[in-house]
Amino acid sequence: MIIELDTLTINKIAAGEVIERPASVVKELVENSIDAGSTQIKVALQEGGKKLIEITDDGSGMNHTDALLSIKRHTTSKIAKAEDLFSIASLGFRGEALASIVSVAQVEIFTKREDDELGTHIQVEGGKILLDKNISVANGTKITVRNLFYNVPVRRKFLKSETTEMNHITEYITKLALAFPEISFSLVHNNRSVITAPKGDLLSQINSIFGKNIAKACIPISRTEDEYTVTGFITKPEFSRKSRDYLYVFVLNRPIVNKVITDAILRGYSTALPHNRSPIVFLNITIPKNEVDVNVHPTKKEVRFSKEAKLFSLVEIAVKESLEKSGLEIFERVSETKYKPTILDKHSSPKTVSKTQPKQIQSSPSPSLVQDKVGYKVVKTREKSIDHFLPSTQRGTSYQKPEHTPKSMIKILGIIKDTYIIAETNEGLLLCDQHAAHEKINYSKYVDQIERKKINVQSLLAPVSVSIKPSELEVINDLKIKLKEYGFELEIFGKNEILIRTIPSIMGVAISYDLAKDLIDIFKENIDQISKQTKPEDLDFIKDIVSIFACRRSIKAGDKISVSEAESLIENLLKLEEPYTCPHGRPTMVILNQQYIEEIFQRDYKS
Ligand SMILES: Nc1ncnc2c1ncn2[C@@H]1O[C@H](COP(=O)(O)OP(=O)(O)OP(=O)(O)O)[C@@H](O)[C@H]1O
Ligand SMILES: [Mg+2]
Numbered sequence: 012m013i014i015e016l017d018t019l020t021i022n023k024i025a026a027g028e029v030i031e032r033p034a035s036v037v038k039e040l041v042e043n044s045i046d047a048g049s050t051q052i053k054v055a056l057q058e059g060g061k062k063l064i065e066i067t068d069d070g071s072g073m074n075h076t077d078a079l080l081s082i083k084r085h086t087t088s089k090i091a092k093a094e095d096l097f098s099i100a101s102l103g104f105r106g107e108a109l110a111s112i113v114s115v116a117q118v119e120i121f122t123k124r125e126d127d128e129l130g131t132h133i134q135v136e137g138g139k140i141l142l143d144k145n146i147s148v149a150n151g152t153k154i155t156v157r158n159l160f161y162n163v164p165v166r167r168k169f170l171k172s173e174t175t176e177m178n179h180i181t182e183y184i185t186k187l188a189l190a191f192p193e194i195s196f197s198l199v200h201n202n203r204s205v206i207t208a209p210k211g212d213l214l215s216q217i218n219s220i221f222g223k224n225i226a227k228a229c230i231p232i233s234r235t236e237d238e239y240t241v242t243g244f245i246t247k248p249e250f251s252r253k254s255r256d257y258l259y260v261f262v263l264n265r266p267i268v269n270k271v272i273t274d275a276i277l278r279g280y281s282t283a284l285p286h287n288r289s290p291i292v293f294l295n296i297t298i299p300k301n302e303v304d305v306n307v308h309p310t311k312k313e314v315r316f317s318k319e320a321k322l323f324s325l326v327e328i329a330v331k332e333s334l335e336k337s338g339l340e341i342f343e344r345v346s347e348t349k350y351k352p353t354i355l356d357k358h359s360s361p362k363t364v365s366k367t368q369p370k371q372i373q374s375s376p377s378p379s380l381v382q383d384k385v386g387y388k389v390v391k392t393r394e395k396s397i398d399h400f401l402p403s404t405q406r407g408t409s410y411q412k413p414e415h416t417p418k419s420m421i422k423i424l425g426i427i428k429d430t431y432i433i434a435e436t437n438e439g440l441l442l443c444d445q446h447a448a449h450e451k452i453n454y455s456k457y458v459d460q461i462e463r464k465k466i467n468v469q470s471l472l473a474p475v476s477v478s479i480k481p482s483e484l485e486v487i488n489d490l491k492i493k494l495k496e497y498g499f500e501l502e503i504f505g506k507n508e509i510l511i512r513t514i515p516s517i518m519g520v521a522i523s524y525d526l527a528k529d530l531i532d533i534f535k536e537n538i539d540q541i542s543k544q545t546k547p548e549d550l551d552f553i554k555d556i557v558s559i560f561a562c563r564r565s566i567k568a569g570d571k572i573s574v575s576e577a578e579s580l581i582e583n584l585l586k587l588e589e590p591y592t593c594p595h596g597r598p599t600m601v602i603l604n605q606q607y608i609e610e611i612f613q614r615d616y617k618s
Contacts, residue, residue, distance in 0.1 A: 033060025034179035039108035044068035059173030181482035186266035222507025234329035279330025439604035
């Protein structure tokens with residue numbers, strides 16, 4: 012039987028697209044305040060916005076009729092006809108946001124236009140109007156949203172941690188404050204001020220949000236080609252970060268993430284930037300309104316341009332010029348990304364192959380050696396049976412660890428290419444990758460210390476200080492206690508500086524400024540994992556950190572080690588619970604047992 016859905020159900024379904032989380036409510040409401048011509052917007056939150064979101068603006072306000080209309084679906088003052096969609100001047104245009112929000116939360120609206128004597132107070136819960144009266148209030152609009160998803164328990168249950176929500180919200184307000192420097196923004200969470208950005212210009216906003224270090228590092232950028240303009244600031248490569256979230260790009264004042272523009276920026280920096288690093292940039296791009304389509308995605312996160320190539324070259328040249336003016340010499344990177352029309356491709360930009368990547372040791376014999384029939388068979392058998400020698404986690408059957416202490420059985424036969432240890436054991440011929448083995452041993456020591464809550468830390472004589480932005484400060488503030496359990500003691504210094512006081516001893520004596528920046532990025536990327544109580548060995552972020560330091564501290568492929576060092580390496584490795592894979596799941600060693608060796612030589616004793 013087909014039935015027509017009622018309005019509340021329709022709105023709840025649609026809310027699923029527009030309103031995913033507290034951050035989306037904040038986004039929609041603040042955008043409405045901007046569209047209403049506000050000069051001051053205040054955002055106050057409780058419990059990451061899950062309990063309360065309150066937005067106060069001094070914009071146009073609404074009269075009584077409009078206030079009631081605003082919460083209905085497809086009611087908007089911003090466009091009137093389909094053609095308007097192709098030249099949108101406002102941030103909103105669908106007339107969906109408020110209708111969606113009131114269907115999934117408890118909402119109150121206080122609003123008054125300057126010319127009206129009295130304002131309006133409406134209270135809505137799950138789409139139903141509970142109260143509607145005239146009231147004496149300030150000009151502008153105040154909207155409070157309580158208990159988001161109170162009537163959609165499944166969604167409420169799956170909301171991310173407060174820290175994650177705050178990270179999103181703070182980041183979004185940061186973007187809007189940069190896109191609209193003529194508006195004052197403030198963000199308060201649990202009565203604590205997170206962002207205070209009084210109105211000014213782009214540089215003053217950068218200064219109030221990112222701090223003076225980053226503001227001082229800003230290099231102006233400006234270029235115009237026909238009706239295309241790019242303005243703003245970029246920074247020298249030493250401020251680059253591992254994560255891409257310091258690329259602030261605004262097209263017609265709308266914060267966007269777009270691969271074409273990201274690629275153009277990176278290409279502009281070219282060799283000035285280390286591989287896989289992203290600069291800090293703040294770019295405002297103006298293009299004709301009808302050349303950008305913002306109506307691609309319900310949350311307007313994606314935009315499409317009709318003349319990508321033109322945009323690409325404008326941005327690339329502008330970045331290059333501005334860096335050169337600042338005294339940096341830029342060399343063209345040979346294998347660099349050239350412009351490709353890729354707007355529909357959501358994947359990250361193609362990675363250029365690093366020349367400095369560790370050399371891959373040639374693993375398989377060249378095919379010419381195994382051309383004859385017998386040889387071919389050998390290779391085939393090998394491919395099939397190599398499975399027996401992989402660590403237990405990588406194959407179906409379980410591998411039994413040798414019962415007896417392996418100590419007496421290890422006889423080092425040699426080390427080839429200063430990389431692979433060959434040893435004879437009771438199990439068979441053992442091949443061990445010295446780097447992977449050492450990395451695994453270090454990693455296991457660290458995890459063991461975390462588990463015993465006896466982490467050895469090292470105080471940094473000269474603590475490394477990193478410039479951070481408000482969203483990062485929020486994250487670190489919330490994770491501080493947890494991070495201490497892993498040996499990282501961080502101290503927040505003012506609003507934009509973070510000091511790394513201690514690191515796990517296993518990381519070595521000093522950490523560089525670059526590594527410190529990477530650590531912050533890694534913590535940020537793993538907010539939810541860190542805040543949840545997980546076993547240390549399940550935490551990918553720890554593996555990331557280990558890979559950073561273990562690679563620097565561990566014996567490397569190519570390092571000369573003595574026979575006794577090789578022996579103790581293998582001994583220590585075999586003492587571990589899971590000795591066969593490194594933290595990243597690559598094999599640390601393989602054992603070629605008698606049966607395997609016999610198969611290679613086609614000596615089948617059993618038959
Ligand atoms: N803070 C505000 N001040 C003044 N008017 C507002 C405010 N918030 C909403 N409105 C009015 O309510 C209408 C509906 O808002 P809503 O956010 O639901 O839709 P929209 O902004 O038009 O489109 P979108 O769904 O794309 O955001 C707006 O068009 C605007 O006229
Ligand atoms: Mg809106």
